[in-house]
Amino acid sequence: MMAGRLIPIVSDPGEQATVDLIGGARAEALQLIQESWGLSASEDCRIYVMTSWLRFVFQSAPWSWRILLAVTLPFWSFRARRTWPYSAAWTQRYGKRVAIGIKPPRLLAQSDKSFGVRLFVEEKDMQLNVRRVTCHELVHACSAHLRLPAWLNEGIATVTVDRFAGKRTIRAETLNLIRDYQPKAPPPTYRELSRMSGEAFVYHAVRGFWLAGFAEEKCPGFLRRSFRLNWQHARSSRRSRSSWAWGRRTSGARLMPWLVVTL
Numbered sequence: 001m002m003a004g005r006l007i008p009i010v011s012d013p014g015e016q017a018t019v020d021l022i023g024g025a026r027a028e029a030l031q032l033i034q035e036s037w038g039l040s041a042s043e044d045c046r047i048y049v050m051t052s053w054l055r056f057v058f059q060s061a062p063w064s065w066r067i068l069l070a071v072t073l074p075f076w077s078f079r080a081r082r083t084w085p086y087s088a089a090w091t092q093r094y095g096k097r098v099a100i101g102i103k104p105p106r107l108l109a110q111s112d113k114s115f116g117v118r119l120f121v122e123e124k125d126m127q128l129n130v131r132r133v134t135c136h137e138l139v140h141a142c143s144a145h146l147r148l149p150a151w152l153n154e155g156i157a158t159v160t161v162d163r164f165a166g167k168r169t170i171r172a173e174t175l176n177l178i179r180d181y182q183p184k185a186p187p188p189t190y191r192e193l194s195r196m197s198g199e200a201f202v203y204h205a206v207r208g209f210w211l212a213g214f215a216e217e218k219c220p221g222f223l224r225r226s227f228r229l230n231w232q233h234a235r236s237s238r239r240s241r242s243s244w245a246w247g248r249r250t251s252g253a254r255l256m257p258w259l260v261v262t263l
């Protein structure tokens with residue numbers, strides 16, 4: 001799709017102020033994502049004003065997925081319920097559909113910030129936070145087809161938000177962790193990251209930001225070109241989708257040798 005094409009915003013009645021807020025950030029963020037990474041959202045992308053995790057999941061899933069989600073509810077609801085208090089927004093992928101859920105400002109203000117304060121420069125204005133969260137999640141929506149590893153996915157989203165905000169939104173002190181912290185395990189998946197705490201969590205949560213920022217500073221356009229090459233390769237390849245995931249001994253790893261080695 002073209003940058004700026006309207007992605008629908010779905011909400012309950014009474015959420016018009018949040019719809020307007022998200023709508024204002026949407027076109028600006030999509031333009032920036034296209035310029036920064038050459039990425040745009042899929043045809044079937046929607047944004048939901050999210051006031052309940054259960055309602056968001058079932059409202060945003062296609063009909064065929066709802067049955068599967070209902071049957072498997074005990075397996076995924078625990079994690080969803082646990083991460084809900086900390087989450088500002090979620091991006092879910094159901095086949096070709098990408099659904100973004102964003103909490104309205106009043107719920108964002110009530111969120112548990114015990115993790116967030118260690119990562120982000122404090123921003124008290126919840127309207128600004130909703131705009132930034134919209135930008136962050138739209139990056140995930142636009143890169144969903146690339147199936148990037150969690151660190152890179154978060155890295156490009158956070159770098160984009162800094163450009164969107166016109167200032168750094170990640171605490172500068174977290175860079176000390178990149179220098180000093182000795183990771184005891186390989187980069188975590190999202191599921192593994194959600195179980196982490198303390199320094200390990202902060203380190204893995206911000207590492208992608210500092211690395212993507214470093215790549216952009218030292219070699220502008222490198223990531224953008226890599227995304228295009230990976231996608232072209234994936235489309236022309238007969239190998240299974242999972243076999244080209246970045247960070248394995250596949251096309252992704254060959255395209256990004258220094259990043260794979262460094263990480």
Ligand SMILES: [Zn+2]
Pocket residue numbers: 136140153154157
């Ligand atoms: Zn994210």
